[in-house]
Each structure stands twice: as structure tokens, then as C-alpha cells.
Amino acid sequence: MSTGKNAADEGLEPAASNQVQIEQICAAFDNDHGRMLDILRAVQDAQRVISQDAILRIAELTGLKPIEVEGVASFYAFLSLTPRGRVTIRLCDDIVDRFAGLAEVQAAFETVLGIKTGETSADGAFSLECTPCIGLCDQAPAAMVNDIVLTSLTPESARLFAARLKDGTRPEDLISDRFDDLTPIERARRMVDNNIRHAGCVLLGDVPQDAGLRAAAAATPAQIIESIERSGLRGCGGAGFATGQKWRFASTAGGHRRFVICNADEGEPGTFKDRVLLTERPRLTIEGMTIAARAVGAREGILYLRGEYVYLRELLEDVLADRRVRGLLGSNILGVDGFDFDVRLQIGAGAYICGAEGALISSCEGLPGEPKTRPPFPTTHGYLGCPTVVNNVETFCHAARIMDGGAKWFFDMGIAGSHGTKLFSVSGDCLNPGVYEWPYGMSIRDMLVAVGGEDAAAVLVGGPSGAMIARDMFHRKLTFDDLSTGGAIVIFSGDRNVLEIVEYYMSFFVHESCGYCTPCRVGNVFLQKAVAKFRAGKANPADIDYMRDLSQTIVETSRCGLGMTSPNPILSTLDNFPLVYSAMVKAPEDRLRATFDIQSAISDARHLAKRRSYIFDKDFGA
Amino acid sequence: MTEPRKARVATASLAGCFGCHMAILDMDEHLIDLMQRVEIHRSPLTDIKSFRHRCDIGIIEGGCCNEENVHVLRDFRRNCDVLIALGQCAIMGGLPAMRNAVMHSDAPLRECLEEAYITGRDIRNVTHNIPNDPALPLLLDKVYPCSEVVEIDVQIPGCAPTGDVIFNALSKLLDGKFDGFERESIRFD
Numbered sequence: 001m002s003t004g005k006n007a008a009d010e011g012l013e014p015a016a017s018n019q020v021q022i023e024q025i026c027a028a029f030d031n032d033h034g035r036m037l038d039i040l041r042a043v044q045d046a047q048r049v050i051s052q053d054a055i056l057r058i059a060e061l062t063g064l065k066p067i068e069v070e071g072v073a074s075f076y077a078f079l080s081l082t083p084r085g086r087v088t089i090r091l092c093d094d095i096v097d098r099f100a101g102l103a104e105v106q107a108a109f110e111t112v113l114g115i116k117t118g119e120t121s122a123d124g125a126f127s128l129e130c131t132p133c134i135g136l137c138d139q140a141p142a143a144m145v146n147d148i149v150l151t152s153l154t155p156e157s158a159r160l161f162a163a164r165l166k167d168g169t170r171p172e173d174l175i176s177d178r179f180d181d182l183t184p185i186e187r188a189r190r191m192v193d194n195n196i197r198h199a200g201c202v203l204l205g206d207v208p209q210d211a212g213l214r215a216a217a218a219a220t221p222a223q224i225i226e227s228i229e230r231s232g233l234r235g236c237g238g239a240g241f242a243t244g245q246k247w248r249f250a251s252t253a254g255g256h257r258r259f260v261i262c263n264a265d266e267g268e269p270g271t272f273k274d275r276v277l278l279t280e281r282p283r284l285t286i287e288g289m290t291i292a293a294r295a296v297g298a299r300e301g302i303l304y305l306r307g308e309y310v311y312l313r314e315l316l317e318d319v320l321a322d323r324r325v326r327g328l329l330g331s332n333i334l335g336v337d338g339f340d341f342d343v344r345l346q347i348g349a350g351a352y353i354c355g356a357e358g359a360l361i362s363s364c365e366g367l368p369g370e371p372k373t374r375p376p377f378p379t380t381h382g383y384l385g386c387p388t389v390v391n392n393v394e395t396f397c398h399a400a401r402i403m404d405g406g407a408k409w410f411f412d413m414g415i416a417g418s419h420g421t422k423l424f425s426v427s428g429d430c431l432n433p434g435v436y437e438w439p440y441g442m443s444i445r446d447m448l449v450a451v452g453g454e455d456a457a458a459v460l461v462g463g464p465s466g467a468m469i470a471r472d473m474f475h476r477k478l479t480f481d482d483l484s485t486g487g488a489i490v491i492f493s494g495d496r497n498v499l500e501i502v503e504y505y506m507s508f509f510v511h512e513s514c515g516y517c518t519p520c521r522v523g524n525v526f527l528q529k530a531v532a533k534f535r536a537g538k539a540n541p542a543d544i545d546y547m548r549d550l551s552q553t554i555v556e557t558s559r560c561g562l563g564m565t566s567p568n569p570i571l572s573t574l575d576n577f578p579l580v581y582s583a584m585v586k587a588p589e590d591r592l593r594a595t596f597d598i599q600s601a602i603s604d605a606r607h608l609a610k611r612r613s614y615i616f617d618k619d620f621g622a
Numbered sequence: 623m624t625e626p627r628k629a630r631v632a633t634a635s636l637a638g639c640f641g642c643h644m645a646i647l648d649m650d651e652h653l654i655d656l657m658q659r660v661e662i663h664r665s666p667l668t669d670i671k672s673f674r675h676r677c678d679i680g681i682i683e684g685g686c687c688n689e690e691n692v693h694v695l696r697d698f699r700r701n702c703d704v705l706i707a708l709g710q711c712a713i714m715g716g717l718p719a720m721r722n723a724v725m726h727s728d729a730p731l732r733e734c735l736e737e738a739y740i741t742g743r744d745i746r747n748v749t750h751n752i753p754n755d756p757a758l759p760l761l762l763d764k765v766y767p768c769s770e771v772v773e774i775d776v777q778i779p780g781c782a783p784t785g786d787v788i789f790n791a792l793s794k795l796l797d798g799k800f801d802g803f804e805r806e807s808i809r810f811d
Contacts, residue, residue, distance in 0.1 A: 591699050591773040596766070602689050604731045605760035608752075613760050615693045 015053070021046055022054055026061040033062040034384070036072050036366030040079050041307075041349055048124070049083040075368035075514075077131065077350030078307045085120045085127035087165055089113075090144040093130035094269050095504040096427050096490060100140040104155040106130075112162035126165070131350060132508055133269035134308040137427035137490070138195045138434050145171040147310045149191050184315035185279070191311055194276045195434025198450070200421040202401050202410070203277065203394070204437045207284055210328060212403035216291040217334040219403075221251060224295040228399055230407035232419030237263055237355070237392030238462065238486030239561070243399065246389060249379035250296040253387035258298035260289050260341075261383060261390045263360055265306040267352040268463035269508060270488035273423035274393040276435045278305070278312050281397055282319045286343060288396025290333065291403055292389055293341040301343040302364050302383070307350045316345055352512035356560045357390045359514065370514050371560035394423055394487070414440035418479040426451045428460075428491035444474040444483070453491040458498060458577070463488035464505035465565035467572040468498070498580045502569045503531045509566035520563030523554040527570055534584045538595040541585050544574065629796055630677040632664040632702060636691040637718045637765060638684025641782040642709040643667070646681075649785030656789060659796055673701040679795065680705045682774075685715040686766045690759035699772040704795065707774045708788070710781045712767070719765040731763060776800065779808050 025042045029035040039062070043054055050073040059066040073079045091097075091106055110116055113126050120127040136142035139151035148171050150161060161174055172179040175190050182190065199205045216224050229244030250258060262285060266274040277285060289301050305312065320343055323329040333339040351369045353359045358372035361383050382388025391399075398420060402410045410420045418440035424447070427433040431452025438447075444461070448454050460468045461478070462485035469476065469483070476482050492501060506528035515521045530547050533539045551567030558564055574581060586594040598616050606612060635643055643666065647653065663677050664670045680702030686692050699705055710716040724730045739745065739752045768774050778791050787807055794800035 588773060590696075592696055593769075593771055593773065596692075596771045598689065598692055601692075601762040601764075601766075602760045604729070604763050605689075608732055608735070609754050609758075609760060611754075611756060611760075613689055614756075615689050615759070 018047060018051075018054070019057055022057050023061065026058060031061045031063075032366075033064050033068075034366045036062065036064075036069065037076070037346070037349060037363060038366075040069075040073050040076075041347060044079050044084075044349075048080075048086060048088075050079055050081055052081075071368050072366065075351065075370075076307075076348075079349055083120065083124060085125055087125060087146055087171060088127040088129070088144075089165075090129050090131040090134070091117070092132075092134045092136060092140065092142045092144075094133040094137060094140065095501055096133075096137040096270065097140040097142065098504070099428070099496065101154070102141045105141045105143075105153045105158045108155040108158035109162050112159055112166060131308070132352065132511065133267070133271075135266055135272040135275045135306070136192065137270050137272060138425065139193060140427070144308065145174065147313075148172055148175055149311050150174065151192060184318050188279050188312055188315050192275070192279070194279055195432075196276060196280070197426075197432050197434040198436040198438065200437030200439070202405075202413070202421045202437065203281060203284070203397050203423060204435070207281065207401065208404060209283060210287055212284075212400035213287045213290055213328065214334065215403045216294050217336045217339060221295045221297060224291060224403065225251060227402060227407045228295070231402045231410040232414075232417075233395065233398050233402060233410065234418070234480060235392055236394035236398065236422065236486065238268065238465070238484070240480045240484060243391060243395055246379055246391070247292060247295045249377070250298075250387045250389045253380040255386055257300070257384070257386045258296055259383045259386055259388040260292045260296065260298045260301040261360065261364065261388055262289050262301070262303045262343075262393055262396055263355065263357070263390055264309065264393050265304050265348055265355040265360055266309075266393075267306060267355040267512075268465060268486055268488050269505070270425065270427055270460065270463045270490040271486055272425040272427075273435050273487040275309060275312075276425075277393050277397055277423070278309065278316065282316055283323070284397045284400050285393050286319060286323060286329070288391075288398070288400035289343060290329065290341050291399055292391065292396065294333075294339055296387070296389055298389070299340045299342070301341060302346050303343055304346045304348060304354070304360050304364060306354070307348040310347055313345065313347060320345070351514075352508075353514045353560070353562055356562060358560060360390065361388065368514070370516050371562075373559055392486070415477075415479060417481050422478070422485075423487050424478070424485070424489050425487050426453075426489045426491065429453060429456065429493035429496070430491045438478075440477075440479045442478050444469065444476055444478070447478065447489070448474065448491070451491070453493075455493055456491045457494035457496070458492040458501075460488070460490040460492070460501075461485045463490070464508060464569050465561070467568060468501075468576060469572070470576045473576065497535075498573055498577050499531060499535045499584070502573050503528060503535055505569040506531055506566075509562065513562060513566070514560075517558045517560075517563055519554045520558040520566060523550055524563075524566050526550055527554075527567060531570065533595070534581060537584050537586065538597075539581075539585050540593065540595055541587065543585070544581060548574065628661045629659060629679060630663045630675055631660045631679045631681065631792075632673070632677040632698065633662070633667065633681040634664070634683070634694050634698060635666060636682060636684035636695060636712070636768075637687035638709065638711045638716070640666075640683070642683035642712075645709075645780075645782035645785055646788055647785075649789040652785065652789040656792065660792075673697065677702045678704065679792070681708050682706065682712045682768055683708050684711045685718060685768060686762060686771050687718050687721075688759040688761050692762070692771055695768055695771050704775045705772065706776045706778060706791075707768045708778050709783055710779065712774075713769070713777050713779060714767045715765045716781065719767075722764045731761060735761075779803075783808075 029039050055066050055069045059069045115121050117128050141153045142151045225247050233243045234240040329342050331340045346364050348354050354363045354369040356371050359369040363369040378388045413420050421437050421439050424436045461483045509524045513520045551571050554567050555564050588594050662668050680698040707713045721734045724734045727733045735752045739747050
């Protein structure tokens with residue numbers, strides 16, 4: 001970072017130069033504690049650690065207590081209270097990556113770098129760690145190396161990359177020898193293949209530039225909201241709330257300051273459609289936000305980009321700057337008096353929970369990404385307590401296209417209750433993983449034919465918080481009312497172990513629970529252990545009821561969507577794959593627990609006491 | 623007309639402190655009422671050490687910390703119609719299960735024994751040995767609640783449960799009317 005060089009140039013002691021650097025970073029954000037996440041990200045980037053000294057200094061400068069700063073620093077996976085390597089390699093540890101050969105790739109990195117996963121090399125050069133889904137399931141196994149991403153890794157390519165990094169190659173140079181000469185869009189395309197397999201007419205086909213915005217500028221806010229309402233557009237992030245209604249609520253809420261936030265924290269494992277939109281349709285996304293701003297009367301917007309997509313930062317910042325120059329952002333947009341709107345980019349730091357509306361707002365406010373209690377809803381009390389519209393990337397893109405094509409055009413696509421088209425990110429055991437834009441209403445069977453996954457044994461629709469369905473349900477349809485999804489479709493062939501998949505997803509929720517609600521923090525751990533018992537063949541018949549009961553408790557007593565949906569991998573497989581569970585259950589004999597294994601329970605003591613058991617070693621004792 | 627047969631009750635203390643057995647005795651004059659309906663078979667109270675008859679009710683105090691506990695508990699399960707876990711140690715391991723907290727170790731059992739007999743701060747152990755008489759049952763890798771070793775029919779919570787709670791639960795069981803506890807009777811705050 002340039003700030004670091006300045007301090008070093010002045011010939012200060014390292015500790016003193018670190019302090020100067022922190023002052024410069026805080027000053028760049030006006031010492032505003034509301035920008036704590038940006039401050040901490042910058043400190044982490046520059047110093048590879050959020051040290052205790054840094055916490056004290058940041059607290060002093062921003063007027064917070066040190067524990068509040070530490071609360072933020074310790075919440076996010078990409079911030080670290082212990083030093084991390086100058087090059088931090090994060091292997092994507094999604095189940096899709098595991099099935100695609102993550103273990104061999106991981107071993108290759110470990111061998112060449114000479115460190116185990118979770119360790120930092122002694123010279124502080126490298127850290128190697130695992131991270132949940134980074135949105136690249138269509139080109140797994142994938143990894144982040146600082147701010148760049150590597151895709152479709154093989155053990156050979158991993159060894160090569162690791163060796164080059166060890167020789168001092170910059171991570172950027174792994175992508176291209178002339179990385180610095182490439183434009184942001186070229187860089188993004190070199191790193192990531194967007195695999196657009198089917199372009200529909202709304203989002204991925206030809207999109208006239210800013211036609212929607214021009215139509216919106218000519219319309220009144222009330223007309224815009226009416227158009228969106230008539231189009232039948234529902235939120236594309238997963239929950240499916242009616243977009244027009246959300247905008248209407250925010251437009252009628254009291255107060256002068258309003259916000260529009262774009263949720264680009266695409267964290268649901270198996271989802272990567274927003275990645276594609278942000279790369280291929282960034283202007284349409286901002287256009288949609290601008291239209292929403294006009295509809296609800298907002299002057300400020302935030303694009304919340306998940307930390308894993310930091311490789312898109314430059315691209316998005318260029319788009320924002322370009323739109324400011326062309327009068328599409330800023331004051332008097334398109335020459336309309338009083339049509340003022342601008343967007344800032346907020347980068348996340350590795351927390352799935354921030355995809356939940358309330359947690360995302362907390363995160364934008366510089367707080368730990370904990371959900372807020374609802375009601376009040378963000379449309380009346382959102383960011384900084386002001387009325388706020390939070391929509392998914394795809395929703396904004398749709399809104400912009402509806403303003404251009406008309407509400408009827410959009411409404412006539414899809415089927416009743418689910419109008420328009422939807423992006424599906426398809427990954428797993430199929431020939432053509434990637435992004436598909438289809439009208440709502442396609443059946444799973446037709447979808448599988450289209451993606452080359454006819455021999456699927458199980459399909460996970462909507463990611464782990466959605467539903468896992470079996471072959472006897474492949475006639476079901478991709479709609480809000482049947483199989484609802486924010487876009488994730490993960491296909492598993494008959495070679496995969498359903499319980500391994502379920503246990504993985506439970507471990508994901510254990511890792512990502514923010515810890516606020518006890519049933520979610522503790523209950524998911526118990527659920528994961530229960531599934532592990534089934535996998536090990538140690539479960540009792542009563543454990544099925546136990547898992548259902550516990551799941552119900554978690555669903556009913558958690559305050560945000562994470563806890564309300566985290567038991568879904570278990571609940572949907574109990575319903576749809578009952579034989580998988582019953583095959584692994586041991587019936588008790590004499591009402592003794594078949595799952596208690598006395599021989600393994602006393603084996604430690606046998607070794608320590610150097611004798612055998614009088615009771616349980618039959619040939620020896622009684 | 624013959625008197626109905628008295629219900630047979632057996633009791634055992636596994637990894638417990640005998641506090642729950644004291645609590646049984648602590649039901650005072652109710653003990654007279656109870657004894658008109660039951661006879662105590664295998665139990666530390668009678669010093670009968672093995673089952674000669676099948677019993678209607680088995681009462682277990684304490685969880686399982688060694689192989690003998692497992693052996694006794696399984697014997698109770700095979701010989702009793704209704705098996706009761708009495709008190710927190712039987713229900714969830716209780717105080718002895720604190721040793722389960724020694725878990726971030728390659729050899730948790732050895733670490734636990736060494737601290738208990740050799741390295742602990744206030745240890746007076748002149749032999750500097752960990753007891754290892756052949757008559758001592760082998761310890762389990764951790765302390766198990768009874769319900770992980772056998773199926774348990776009824777749990778009577780408390781540390782120890784009061785004499786009244788025990789008496790009421792047993793009376794209702796004998797009447798065939800037991801269906802759990804009133805919340806008021808088992809709250810301790």
C-alpha cells in the first residue's frame with residue numbers, strides 16, 4: 001500500500017510507522033466509526049494483522065471503545081488478530097470443490113509451501129487456509145490468493161502456482177505477465193470464466209444501455225413503482241419478496257434521508273449468478289439502483305460486495321467513475337432537476353451471515369455483521385435508522401430492464417406467481433456447469449437435460465438453506481411456489497454420499513452462525529454431531545426424532561434467516577432420502593445402546609494400565 | 623384373598639457420590655408408606671449384590687466412568703422393567719464428567735490421571751504412582767450419561783433430587799400414572 005511506503009520512507013521505527021499508517025487509513029475514512037469495516041480491511045491489507053496496538057489506536061481515533069473495535073475485527077473471517085502471511089491463500093472448501101479434487105490441490109500447496117492448512121510460514125510470507133464457497137463452483141477447485149482468484153486448479157497447476165509464489169512472483173503475475181497493463185474487465189475475465197450457457201432476453205441477451213434509466217427519468221416515482229408492481233417482479237436473492245411493494249413501503253416512510261443498497265454478498269454455497277452479472281452487466285446493476293433511488297427518493301446508495309469478489313472491485317469502481325463522468329450518477333442525473341444519486345462500494349470481509357438484509361446493514365454501518373431484530377423492517381428503519389431498500393443484484397438488473405421493456409413484457413414471461421426470467425447457477429456433477437437464464441417454471445428434469453446432468457441422483461435447489469430433492473421429485477418446477485431458489489442448483493450423481501453432503505453443509509452453518517441466538521449457535525453443532533453419528537453407523541432410531549425436534553427448535557427460535565433455514569439440509573433429506581438414514585440406524589438389542597462401544601471406551605485405559613479387562617475381555621477374565 | 627405382590631425395586635450407585643441414595647432415605651416418614659408398596663431387592667441398602675429376581679423398577683445413581691459401571695448398568699437394564707436415571711450424574715454425567723473437559727490433548731485420560739495423582743498442585747502422593755491395582759476396574763475414555771449406554775425410561779432431575787420429588791415420582795409410577803413432572807416441582811432457582 002502506498003500509505004505504508006510513505007511511512008517507511010520517513011525512516012520511522014516499524015512500530016511508529018505502523019501507527020502513522022493507521023492514522024493515515026483512519027483519516028482517509030474521516031475517522032468515522034461507521035466505516036470501521038473499510039478501516040480494518042485497509043489495516044489488514046497493509047499490516048496483515050489487526051494488532052492490539054492497532055485496535056487501541058483505531059478506537060482512540062474513531063471514538064470507540066477498544067472492545068468495540070475488537071468485536072468487529074474478530075467477527076469477520078478475512079480480518080485476523082494474529083499475523084497472516086503477506087500472501088494469504090484461501091482454498092475454497094465447498095463440497096463441490098471437495099468432490100472436484102480439493103484434497104489433492106490442498107496437499108500440493110501444503111507440500112510446496114511447507115506449511116499445513118491453517119498455518120502461516122515462519123518468515124511470514126505465506127498463510128494457507130480454507131474458506132467456505134467463494135462463488136466459483138462452476139470452475140472448482142478454486143482459491144483466492146490475496147485479492148486475485150485462481151480457478152479450475154489441478155494438483156499440477158497448484159504445485160506450479162505455489163512454486164512461483166515461493167520464488168517471489170506477485171500473485172497478480174500468476175494471472176498474466178502483463179497484468180498491470182490489462183483493463184479491469186480483462187483482468188476479471190482472465191481470472192474467471194463466466195460460463196454463460198444460456199442467455200435469456202432479459203439479462204444476458206442484448207441490453208440497450210441506460211434505456212431503462214431514461215424511461216425512469218421521464219416517469220414520476222409513483223409511475224416507476226407502479227410499473228415494478230405490475231411486472232410481478234419478486235426479489236431474486238432467495239426470499240422472493242415483491243419488489244414493487246418493498247419500494248412503495250420505503251417511498252412512503254418518513255424522514256428525508258433514504259438509502260438504496262445492492263446486496264452483492266452472494267454467499268449461499270453454489271450461487272454465482274451475481275458474480276456473472278457484476279462482471280458482464282455492472283452498468284445494468286447500477287442503472288437499476290439509480291432507478292430504485294428515483295422511485296423511493298434516495299440520494300445515497302451502497303453496493304455491498306462480498307469480500308470473496310474483491311477481484312471485481314476495480315471493475316466496479318471504474319463503472320461508477322464512468323457513470324459519474326457521463327452524468328448517470330451524481331447531481332441532476334440525465335439533466336433531471338433534483339434527481340441526485342451516488343453509490344459507494346462497501347467490501348465485505350468473509351461472513352455468510354451478511355447476505356441477510358439486517359446483517360448486511362449492520363456490516364455497512366461498521367458493526368459486526370449481526371442481524372437486526374424485525375420489525376421494524378429496513379424499509380422504515382434501515383441503514384443508520386433511515387428508510388432503506390435492499391435488493392439483490394439480479395433484482396436491480398430486472399428492474400432496469402422492466403423500465404425499458406415494460407411491465408407487461410416482463411409479466412408475460414414465466415408462470416403465474418413467478419414472472420420473468422431467472423438466473424440459475426448450476427454446478428456439481430453435470431457436463432455444463434455455469435449460468436443459465438430461463439423463464440420461471442422449468443422442471444428439474446428439463447433443467448437436467450439442458451445442463452447435461454441426466455444421471456443426477458440428488459439436486460440441491462436453493463443451496464443448503466433450500467431443499468435437496470431426489471429422483472422421484474424431478475417433475476417439480478423452479479418457481480417461487482414449488483422449488484424456490486436464489487439461483488443455486490447443485491447436482492449430485494449417484495456416486496456421492498448424501499450424508500457426507502449433509503454433514504458438510506451443517507459444518508458450514510456451524511461455521512457461519514453469528515452466535516447471537518443460542519439455538520442456532522449450539523443447536524447446529526448438535527445437528528452436525530448427530531449427522532456424523534449416522535455417517536459412522538452409530539445412530540439410534542430415536543436420533544431421527546431427536547434431529548427433527550432440535551431442528552424445529554432452531555427454526556422457531558432463531559431471529560434471522562440463517563437459523564430459520566440451517567436445519568434444511570437435514571430436514572429435506574430426512575423427507576426425501578429416508579432410506580439413507582434408516583439404513584444407517586442400529587436397532588438396540590436388550591434395550592442396550594448398540595452405539596456404545598465398550599471396547600473402544602476402555603482401550604486407552606488398557607494401554608495406560610498395561611492390563612486387560614476382567615469383565616470385557618472374555619478369554620481373559622470372567 | 624392374597625395381598626398383591628409388592629413391587630421389586632433395585633438401586634445402584636455408579637459414578638455418583640451416594641447423595642442420591644441419601645436423598646431416597648431423606649423422604650423421612652414417606653419411607654414407611656413406600657415400604658408398604660415395594661420391597662428392595664439388589665441395592666447397597668440391602669447389600670444384595672446380584673439379581674435373583676426380575677425387578678419392576680431399577681434406580682440408577684451416577685453416570686458411567688469405568689467398565690464396572692457399564693457392566694452394572696447393562697445388568698440393570700436386562701433385569702428391570704422400568705429403569706430410572708436418578709439425579710444429574712446419571713442423566714448427564716454430572717460432576718465426574720468435568721474430566722471430559724480434558725479433550726484438547728493427545729492422551730486426555732493420561733493427562734487427567736497425572737494431574738489427579740502426580741502433577742496437581744495440592745497432591746500428597748508419596749508413591750508418585752497412579753493407582754493400578756488389578757482389582758480396579760478400567761476407566762472409560764470419558765464419563766458417559768446412562769442414556770448413552772442403555773435406554774433410560776424415566777429421568778428424575780436434581781442434585782440431589784429432593785426426597786419428596788423421588789417419593790412422588792415413585793408413587794405415581796407404581797400407580798401407573800407417571801407422566802413427567804410439574805415444572806414447579808423441579809425448578810431450583
